[in-house]
Amino acid sequence: MIAQIISVIGQTALVLLFSPLITAFSRTIKARLQTRRGPGLFQPYRDLHKLLRKGMVIPETASWIFTATPYVLFATTLLAGLLIPTIATQAPLSLFGGVLAVVYLLALGRFFLALGGLDTGSSFGGLGSSREMTISAIAEPALMLAVFTVALGAGSTNLSSVAQAAVGQSWRFLSPSQMLAFAALFIVLIAETGRIPVDNPATHLELTMIHEAMILEYSGPCLALIEWSASMKQMVLMTLLVNVFFPYGLSADGSPLGMLISVALFVFKLLILALAVVLVETGNAKLRLFRVPELLAVAFVLSALALISTFLFGVHGG
Amino acid sequence: MMDNRPRRLDEILSACGSALSRKLTSSAAEIYVDLPAANAPAASAYLRSAGCRHVAVFAEDRVAEDSHDYIYYVFEHPDDCRYLVLRAAIDLDDTAFPSMAAEVPALNWQEREIQDWFGLEALGHPNPRRVALHDNWPDVHPLRKDFSIDTVLPPFEGEQHVYRPTLGEGVFQIPVGPVHAGIIEPGHFSFAVAGEPILYLQLRMFYVHKGIEKRFEQLTADRAVFLAESVSGDSSFSHGTAFCQALERIGGVEVPEPAHRMRTILLELERIYNHVADIGAIVTDVGFVIANAHASRLREEILRINEELTGSRLLRSVVCPGGVRRPWDRDHVSNTLAALTPFEREFNELVDMIQSSDSTRDRLERTGILNPDQARDLGIIGVAGRASGHDRDVRRDHPYAAYDSLEIQVPVYQEGDVLRRMQVRIDEVRESLQLIRAAESGLASGPHRVSMPPLPADQYALGSVEGWRGEILYWVRTAANNRIARCRVKDPSLNNWPAVVEAVQGNIVPDFPVINKSFSLSYSGTDR
Numbered sequence: 099m100i101a102q103i104i105s106v107i108g109q110t111a112l113v114l115l116f117s118p119l120i121t122a123f124s125r126t127i128k129a130r131l132q133t134r135r136g137p138g139l140f141q142p143y144r145d146l147h148k149l150l151r152k153g154m155v156i157p158e159t160a161s162w163i164f165t166a167t168p169y170v171l172f173a174t175t176l177l178a179g180l181l182i183p184t185i186a187t188q189a190p191l192s193l194f195g196g197v198l199a200v201v202y203l204l205a206l207g208r209f210f211l212a213l214g215g216l217d218t219g220s221s222f223g224g225l226g227s228s229r230e231m232t233i234s235a236i237a238e239p240a241l242m243l244a245v246f247t248v249a250l251g252a253g254s255t256n257l258s259s260v261a262q263a264a265v266g267q268s269w270r271f272l273s274p275s276q277m278l279a280f281a282a283l284f285i286v287l288i289a290e291t292g293r294i295p296v297d298n299p300a301t302h303l304e305l306t307m308i309h310e311a312m313i314l315e316y317s318g319p320c321l322a323l324i325e326w327s328a329s330m331k332q333m334v335l336m337t338l339l340v341n342v343f344f345p346y347g348l349s350a351d352g353s354p355l356g357m358l359i360s361v362a363l364f365v366f367k368l369l370i371l372a373l374a375v376v377l378v379e380t381g382n383a384k385l386r387l388f389r390v391p392e393l394l395a396v397a398f399v400l401s402a403l404a405l406i407s408t409f410l411f412g413v414h415g416g
Numbered sequence: 417m418m419d420n421r422p423r424r425l426d427e428i429l430s431a432c433g434s435a436l437s438r439k440l441t442s443s444a445a446e447i448y449v450d451l452p453a454a455n456a457p458a459a460s461a462y463l464r465s466a467g468c469r470h471v472a473v474f475a476e477d478r479v480a481e482d483s484h485d486y487i488y489y490v491f492e493h494p495d496d497c498r499y500l501v502l503r504a505a506i507d508l509d510d511t512a513f514p515s516m517a518a519e520v521p522a523l524n525w526q527e528r529e530i531q532d533w534f535g536l537e538a539l540g541h542p543n544p545r546r547v548a549l550h551d552n553w554p555d556v557h558p559l560r561k562d563f564s565i566d567t568v569l570p571p572f573e574g575e576q577h578v579y580r581p582t583l584g585e586g587v588f589q590i591p592v593g594p595v596h597a598g599i600i601e602p603g604h605f606s607f608a609v610a611g612e613p614i615l616y617l618q619l620r621m622f623y624v625h626k627g628i629e630k631r632f633e634q635l636t637a638d639r640a641v642f643l644a645e646s647v648s649g650d651s652s653f654s655h656g657t658a659f660c661q662a663l664e665r666i667g668g669v670e671v672p673e674p675a676h677r678m679r680t681i682l683l684e685l686e687r688i689y690n691h692v693a694d695i696g697a698i699v700t701d702v703g704f705v706i707a708n709a710h711a712s713r714l715r716e717e718i719l720r721i722n723e724e725l726t727g728s729r730l731l732r733s734v735v736c737p738g739g740v741r742r743p744w745d746r747d748h749v750s751n752t753l754a755a756l757t758p759f760e761r762e763f764n765e766l767v768d769m770i771q772s773s774d775s776t777r778d779r780l781e782r783t784g785i786l787n788p789d790q791a792r793d794l795g796i797i798g799v800a801g802r803a804s805g806h807d808r809d810v811r812r813d814h815p816y817a818a819y820d821s822l823e824i825q826v827p828v829y830q831e832g833d834v835l836r837r838m839q840v841r842i843d844e845v846r847e848s849l850q851l852i853r854a855a856e857s858g859l860a861s862g863p864h865r866v867s868m869p870p871l872p873a874d875q876y877a878l879g880s881v882e883g884w885r886g887e888i889l890y891w892v893r894t895a896a897n898n899r900i901a902r903c904r905v906k907d908p909s910l911n912n913w914p915a916v917v918e919a920v921q922g923n924i925v926p927d928f929p930v931i932n933k934s935f936s937l938s939y940s941g942t943d944r
Contacts, residue, residue: 132709221590225925228611295775298703302597305590306701306926383776384703386783387612387926 106180106190113179116365117333118142118326120372127376142329149322157218157315167214168316168323174207175327179334183341185360187261187348196256197245200338201238204290204331208234211324215312222304226311229387233296233308236394237289240282243401247279248342250408257342264345274411278404280343285397287339287375289390291332294379296390306384333368340367424495428466435459436502445665445814446499446878453504456489457514460502468493468500469795469808470520472889474904475530477561479508481874485536487513488891488904490878494807497814499878506536515541522795525910533559533629545578548622548943558630565630579618582608587615590925594623601939605928612924617917621942628944632903633895637663637871638737640900644890645732647905648941653686653731654883655890659903661816662879662892663737667871673818674862675739680818680855681753682722682731682740684848687884689718691841691848692763694936698838699770701930702779710766717759724752739865746861753856760849767842780835784919784931787832796915798886798908800935803840804832810882822854832919834934844884870898885909885936907941 122139129136156164178200180191193199212230215223249255252263289296292309304311313324341348347363385393425447429436436459440448451459460470471490478484485506492499506513515538517524527538528547535557538544549558554572557563582589587610594602604620628647632640644659645652657679664671671679696711719729725744726734734740770776786796788805801808809826811819827843829836876893886908895901916935920928 128705132706133713134709221588224588225590294703300705301703303701303929304597305592305928380706381773382704383699383773383779385775386779387924389778 102190105186105188109180109184109190110176112184113176113330113333114326117329118146120333120336120368121329123369124372124376127373128380131376131380142325146322146326149317149325150319152318154318154320157220159219160217160315163210163213164217164315165320167210167217168320168327170210171207171327172323172330174203175330175334178203179330179337182257182334182337183261183348184337185348185357185364187258187265187345189258189261192256192258196254196258197249197260197338198255200257200334201241201245204334205234205238207327207331211312214316218315220315222307222311222314225305226308226314229308230312233289233390233394236391236398237286240394240397240401241286241290243398243405244279244282244286247275247401247404247408250405251275257338261341261345261348264342265348275404275408276343278400278407280339282397282401282404283335283339284374285393285400287335288378289394289397290335291328291375293375295382295385295393298384336368336371337364340364340371422495423498424467424493425498425500428463428468428493429500431466432459432462435462440503443665443877444498446501448501448503450503450505453487453506453510453513456487456502456504457516457519460489460491460516460520463491463500464520466493467495470516470522471499471795471887472904472906473516473523473526473530474891474906475513475534475536475559476893476902476904477534477559480561483508485534487530487536490889490891492813494813499814499880501878511535512537512539514539515544518542520795521793521914522911524914526906533557535560548625550622558627563630565627565634579606580608580616582615584610586610594620603939607925607928609925612926614920614923614925614928617920617928619913619917621913621939623943624940625943626940629903629905632900632905635900636898637894637900638868638898640903641736642733644903644905645735647944648907648909648938649730650690650938651686651883651885651888651907651941653682653735654881654888655905655907656735657683657817658879658881658883658888658890659892660735660737660879661881662877662890663868663871665877665879666875666892666894667737667868669738669866669868671739672863672866674744674860675864676818677855677859678740678744678864679735680822681749681852681859682726682734683817683881684852684855685718685722685725686731688845688848689715689722690884690936691845692718694933695766695770695838695841695845697933697936698780698834698930699776701933702776704770704773704776707766707770707773707776710762710769714759714763714766717755717762721752721755725749736865737868739863741865743864744859746859749856749859753852756849756852760846763845770838777835779927779930780838780934781833782831783834783927784923784934785831785833786915786919788830790918791832791915794914794918796912798882798912799837799840799844799884800912800915801886802827803829803836805830808887810880810887814880816879816881818855818858821858822851824851834930837934873897874901876902883908885938885941886912905944907938907944909937909939909941912937913942 122142126136181189181200183189212227215227248260252260292299297308316324344367347360436449438450440450468491471492473489476486478486487504489502490499513536515527517527525547527541530536531538532546532548552572590607590609592605594604602623606618608615631643641656641659645656647655692711693715696708700708722731723729728734786804791801791804791806807828812824812826825847827840871894873894873896879890881888889906891904893901912935916932920931
């Protein structure tokens with residue numbers, strides 16, 4: 099019991115404090131690739147600190163949904179963060195079928211975010227919400243199918259069991275089903291975290307925004323919660339990818355030295371994945387909005403193929 | 417060279433018989449013909465059927481001098497290097513002039529400006545609402561001579577500007593601006609959309625109307641150059657040069673050959689730095705940011721060359737009536753311009769990077785199409801015109817500075833999409849580099865300016881320059897004591913905004929920024 103409380107607290111702290119650093123790392127690498135210096139690794143923390151101290155402007159037309167959204171989003175994302183194994187194979191919490199809960203907690207947050215965008219009645223919020231929903235309608239099934247593929251291999255949808263099963267079979271990711279599922283999840287990661295070629299997090303052009311358009315009306319602490327949630331969501335999805343497919347270094351015993359190595363490897367894996375996302379972002383232009391469903395359809399087909407090949411070739415690569 | 421050029425306008429005018437026979441003046445650059453206002457639409461129709469382009473319309477208040485207002489119609493013909501200007505007198509007791517906007521949509525805004533600024537009604541205009549003065553102005557006409565520039569207007573609550581309503585199931589309106597998120601000037605865009613596709617766009621400009629044409633009338637000619645330079649900050653050298661050319665024609669001054677070549681080099685440098693910035697901005701708007709990082713760096717290289725040559729990064733206070741302000745040291749110039757060689761190599765690398773990006777091409781090709789018919793009807797000029805099959809370039813068609821001794825390749829495309837508007841810029845940067853080298857190699861030692869004599873009063877002339885956006889037109893009339901009596905400024909932006917409205921129709925909302933950027937119009941130049 100006490101061990102579980104400690105691990106809940108530890109993982110909460112890890113998700114809360116480490117997630118902005120991944121955002122900062124991505125931005126810094128991106129800046130370097132564009133021959134800029136970038137604002138440094140602590141900028142997201144400074145931004146959060148600044149926003150949390152500021153006053154808020156709440157539109158007159160907004161209802162309770164507008165103010166509730168940041169809290170719902172923050173809580174669901176953080177809870178999702180507690181359901182995934184980060185440094186140990188055992189996740190601090192396991193609720194309602196493990197990975198399914200992660201997917202639906204994130205979906206609940208997105209649902210509220212879209213409502214929050216619509217709530218003020220501003221035309222940009224409406225645009226953003228409708229675009230977000232269009233994209234998630236395809237991204238979500240792709241995510242589910244890919245997750246099922248992994249779960250099939252492990253014989254459980256519980257992420258801790260999935261991770262444990264993965265630790266035992268270190269070359270499993272070379273099997274066709276796992277590689278296809280990884281590719282599908284990588285595309286979903288880009289779409290869900292709003293990166294080029296799906297969305298451009300750095301643009302100032304309201305007319306092209308997706309995620310940013312929904313949150314245009316937010317300010318102060320509410321905006322801080324939303325920005326923080328976005329960082330956490332990115333970390334949750336990235337962790338899901340690295341730990342399910344490349345579980346090396348997940349500590350199974352919980353010894354101090356094992357934990358230390360796990361932390362180092364975990365950070366290393368996340369940064370490598372962040373680097374890969376940044377390289378995709380830098381080398382591509384943003385897709386035309388109506389092409390985004392095509393990209394996500396690719397992810398869907400990949401995960402469907404992954405699922406089929408699980409049955410054709412087996413999980414262990416034949 | 418100019419004398420060998422075809423002179424089609426003479427034939428066209430004489431073929432018309434007596435209707436266009438009252439020639440006022442004629443020079444190597446302009447022909448002025450007087451005609452009754454009532455005949456102007458027929459004359460315009462005749463000239464257009466003979467292959468002329470209706471370039472501009474503007475007005476002048478001469479009530480104090482000869483009891484008339486005048487409307488001027490400017491035409492050009494592909495086979496004549498002169499402009500033809502028709503002058504129609506409006507009697508004192510008449511407060512209207514015939515509108516041609518229904519036949520020549522290019523004149524739409526210009527005629528409404530005359531309504532707003534001179535109080536002359538454009539009879540038969542299909543959309544006679546205010547354009548230049550917003551609705552919170554009382555009914556005043558600031559360009560009339562009896563309107564003092566220091567008039568303080570009482571607070572006035574006007575009607576709100578009425579946009580066409582957006583009706584239909586699932587159709588809604590997205591208002592954008594006038595204050596925008598980026599560092600750009602104000603303009604209001606009202607989109608009617610059905611989901612993402614844009615049904616139509618309504619524009620509202622003139623938020624930064626500064627009364628520049630009125631201000632010219634308070635200044636002496638040499639000080640007015642600085643005002644011309646500030647009409648649109650990114651085209652300061654082109655605007656200044658166009659204004660100086662008008663003054664030089666009025667004064668009958670021949671600019672020395674070295675000054676012509678210096679002006680040519682600087683005009684092309686201005687074109688390069690703006691085109692490179694625009695190429696970067698276009699790819700930024702589709703999210704290909706790394707190419708913009710390089711484009712911004714390359715623009716900086718040109719700005720440094722500008723500074724080294726003239727002391728001004730944006731080429732301010734360089735041109736003056738009679739030449740340019742400072743002499744150049746021949747060796748210093750060639751050393752400075754040697755930096756263009758690495759620039760060209762890096763520019764080619766940038767172009768390769770953009771053209772080898774499939775995702776970028778996918779966004780730009782067949783986006784924001786302005787087809788050649790639309791472009792011709794709207795009289796679209798400059799980069800946007802050439803990307804839509806409109807083969808016009810003031811440098812070649814009405815040569816000025818050193819352009820009559822240089823060979824100019826004008827890139828023309830028919831597709832009229834964002835990709836071609838970017839391609840025109842790419843081609844023009846390469847052409848500009850050739851022109852700079854050619855102009856530099858013939859840069860002889862000699863005077864960089866001649867001193868301007870006091871300008872004769874009551875004379876008038878046009879000055880035109882192919883700025884990087886397109887044709888910049890100045891029409892200047894002098895007053896006594898070296899002052900300006902009237903200065904009409906026509907920036908290509910004023911001319912090309914209607915093209916944006918046409919080009920976005922049927923595109924989706926998130927593609928608007930890149931379409932708008934591919935036209936890259938100046939708000940300040942439009943609003944003046």
